[in-house]
Amino acid sequence: MANELTLQELEDFSREFNADPTSQVVARAAKRSGVLEASYNDAVSHRLTHVFSTELDTDNVTNQLQSGRCWLFATLNVLRHHFGKEYKVKNFTFSQAYNFFWDKVERANNFYNYVLENADKPLDDREVKAYFDFAGHDGGQWHMAISLVEKYGVVPTYAMPETANTNNTAALAEALAQKEKKDALVLRKLAQAGDLEAAQKARKKFLSEVYRMTAIAVGEPPKKFDLEYRDDDKKYHLEKNLTPVEFYNKYFKDVDLSDYVVLTNAPDHEYNKLFALPSEDNVQGKYPIKLLNVPMEFLTSAAIAQLKDGEAVWFGNDVGKQKENKTGFLATDLYKLDDLFGVDLTMTKKERLETGMGEVSHAMTLVGVDEDNGEVRQWKVENSWGEKVAKKGYYVMSQDWFEEYVYEVVVHKKYLTSEQQKLAEGPAQQLPAWDSLA
Numbered sequence: 001m002a003n004e005l006t007l008q009e010l011e012d013f014s015r016e017f018n019a020d021p022t023s024q025v026v027a028r029a030a031k032r033s034g035v036l037e038a039s040y041n042d043a044v045s046h047r048l049t050h051v052f053s054t055e056l057d058t059d060n061v062t063n064q065l066q067s068g069r070c071w072l073f074a075t076l077n078v079l080r081h082h083f084g085k086e087y088k089v090k091n092f093t094f095s096q097a098y099n100f101f102w103d104k105v106e107r108a109n110n111f112y113n114y115v116l117e118n119a120d121k122p123l124d125d126r127e128v129k130a131y132f133d134f135a136g137h138d139g140g141q142w143h144m145a146i147s148l149v150e151k152y153g154v155v156p157t158y159a160m161p162e163t164a165n166t167n168n169t170a171a172l173a174e175a176l177a178q179k180e181k182k183d184a185l186v187l188r189k190l191a192q193a194g195d196l197e198a199a200q201k202a203r204k205k206f207l208s209e210v211y212r213m214t215a216i217a218v219g220e221p222p223k224k225f226d227l228e229y230r231d232d233d234k235k236y237h238l239e240k241n242l243t244p245v246e247f248y249n250k251y252f253k254d255v256d257l258s259d260y261v262v263l264t265n266a267p268d269h270e271y272n273k274l275f276a277l278p279s280e281d282n283v284q285g286k287y288p289i290k291l292l293n294v295p296m297e298f299l300t301s302a303a304i305a306q307l308k309d310g311e312a313v314w315f316g317n318d319v320g321k322q323k324e325n326k327t328g329f330l331a332t333d334l335y336k337l338d339d340l341f342g343v344d345l346t347m348t349k350k351e352r353l354e355t356g357m358g359e360v361s362h363a364m365t366l367v368g369v370d371e372d373n374g375e376v377r378q379w380k381v382e383n384s385w386g387e388k389v390a391k392k393g394y395y396v397m398s399q400d401w402f403e404e405y406v407y408e409v410v411v412h413k414k415y416l417t418s419e420q421q422k423l424a425e426g427p428a429q430q431l432p433a434w435d436s437l438a
Helices: 007-019 024-034 042-046 069-087 096-117 126-134 142-152 170-192 196-218 244-251 296-308 337-341 349-355 400-404 418-425
Strands: 225-230 236-242 260-264 273-276 288-292 312-316 362-372 375-382 396-399 408-412
Touching: 007 024, 069 142, 069 244, 069 312, 096 126, 096 142, 096 170, 096 196, 096 396, 126 408, 142 244, 170 196, 225 244, 236 244, 260 296, 260 337, 260 418, 273 418, 288 418, 296 312, 296 362, 296 400, 296 408, 312 337, 375 400, 396 400
Parallel strands: 260 288
Antiparallel strands: 225 236, 260 408, 273 288, 312 362, 312 408, 362 375, 375 396
16 A cells, blocks of 8 residues: 655654754754764774784785776785785785786676577566676676686786776776677577577677777786896895796695685575575686675684684675774774664664675775684774775774674685585585675
8 A cells, every 4th residue: 555645744754853952953963064974983993993913914005996896906915915925025916907807808708608598588587687787897706806817817016007997997897888788689689590600700709899998998918027026125036928827826836716715694595505606707617606604703713713824814895884984994883873863773684685785895805803812803904995095095893893794704715614615615506696695
């Protein structure tokens, strides 16, 4: 039954609002400062500090600027910290533009493959629409990044620097999305007509055009480069004519990316179960996106164990919630919006996922943790928004925020229980493209 909003009801609402003597005071503060500033809880600063009992030796931060490449930045940050520790060069950085280039081409290939395989489905099919919406997209996952790293290797930042179109990806993403969706209409018609030879010929032509578009906007990736750097002890190093794959295989020979597992905490899904997200896979023949859903305490304990062994932790989170860039605080009670508005805004993590209020919107890197007699007080977070936000680019995250707004951590399988290790290696239930974890 639909209810009409009556003039009498609106009059009642106004009378109730004005009957509260504090309403006008609160309204003046909110209108002047904004609802977040007016509800800011400065008591958080009494609890959170920038001191940690376990902390990796890090220094400068990276900056993704106006792009959705956080997943790639966080992955390369994990690798650069490993490289920095191993070779005593902590401020060495890898080129995000290099792996970004290959992601655009690989992602287009996966999209065209899907279009051909599902040409019999109508365009308004829910799955088809979800795939079309993802065309040209910048967002990604851990497995997408390591698939690119294993296939194409990595290069230093100086070997393929950022460009205007990697720093601000919106125009390129829009152009690629338009092209790929237009191409999809052609591929669908050819597949529906049963002309598979023509469809494959068109697919190759379209991919060549995607390559050209990306090369124009980003630059063509180097086939070889010279590795040159001075380490933290001021010792000079030079190795000439390395391919990106040779560089990765030689300098990360003790890193097996297949040993890492994405632990997720999604209370709207069954615990102790492995899930897959095929709609977001980007590199055919490489790592499928898999998430092992477990209770939150396992994400906490595994992340701490990996940090104590001197290794950074990739984690996916909902960074837009309860965050303050000036102080660099992430805390569940940072903004007292309930008090400001006089309403109850509380939702459980499960409810936020079920209603779309919760999502994995960002990826960052854990580089420290602070414990007090076994109790976790706070975490040190390395972001990829440059050094002008937070404390030179680093945030302090409360354990409460970790439990409420962190959904994924990437850890070595040795930090899992034996049962979890078996689950991680077993079959995965495929999730639809519109799932809350997508």
